[in-house]
Amino acid sequence: MRIAVIVDAENLVTGPGEGEYILVYEDYGGNVKLVSREPNPAMQAEMHRGLYALRRVKEIGADALVVSEIGRLGFNMARSLGISIYIVPEGLNADDAVKMIINGEVQVANAPTHEHGRMYHSHYEG
Numbered sequence: 001m002r003i004a005v006i007v008d009a010e011n012l013v014t015g016p017g018e019g020e021y022i023l024v025y026e027d028y029g030g031n032v033k034l035v036s037r038e039p040n041p042a043m044q045a046e047m048h049r050g051l052y053a054l055r056r057v058k059e060i061g062a063d064a065l066v067v068s069e070i071g072r073l074g075f076n077m078a079r080s081l082g083i084s085i086y087i088v089p090e091g092l093n094a095d096d097a098v099k100m101i102i103n104g105e106v107q108v109a110n111a112p113t114h115e116h117g118r119m120y121h122s123h124y125e126g
Contacts (some may be wrong), residue, residue: 017049
């Protein structure tokens with residue numbers, strides 16, 4: 001499994017349109033390794049930033065995306081691209097978040113965390 005995680009400069013999980021980097025992990029039968037870290041293209045976008053991140057996640061070939069929040073547009077796009085979304089608390093270390101996914105402690109999200117832009121963001125529902 002290839003897992004992308006959207007993070008800030010300290011490798012803490014954040015939203016797809018807010019994170020400065022995309023980390024990519026590979027799960028080799030339970031042996032998980034960080035294989036790349038690249039700038040999040042969302043940082044260059046003016047609108048619908050999270051969608052730019054999702055496009056890059058698909059190009060990277062990730063099966064799953066770990067974020068702290070995601071709106072309806074991003075959630076629907078991820079589903080249409082065949083990317084599973086995992087929601088973890090904002091500020092969780094990326095390595096810890098990936099371990100939680102691999103260990104089955106976090107389930108695939110079945111709905112977005114909010115409907116509109118970040119100013120309408122609801123509380124974490126994990």
